[in-house]
Amino acid sequence: MPLLTPIHVFDKKTKHDRRMPSLARRVINVTASAPAIVASGFAKTPDKEIEHRKDVCENKCPLKLWDPTAYNGAGTCLHKKCGCNMKLKNRFEVSRCPENFWETIK
């Protein structure tokens, strides 16, 4: 077993890559979510729901894809369908966890 384990590795257990999605992938992801945000009239997430989302990402994500260091501490989800600035993403009510954990984990 290596003395130092790199943070950004493919996790064999969860089968997810703990690397920030590429810039191109992130642009695709944001572009895909934009129509729903616009259609909602940029509806804001209630504070209680923001706290719930943060709690799930930071403490309960079964895939352990939370990276608190990204975007100068705003944090991100390293899922290939995300890579968003979570402070920004969480502001929009229609935003979704790519694995629906926000809805399924209490």
Ligand code: SF4
């Ligand atoms: S958005 Fe979902 S998959 Fe990503 S870190 Fe949060 S709970 Fe995990």
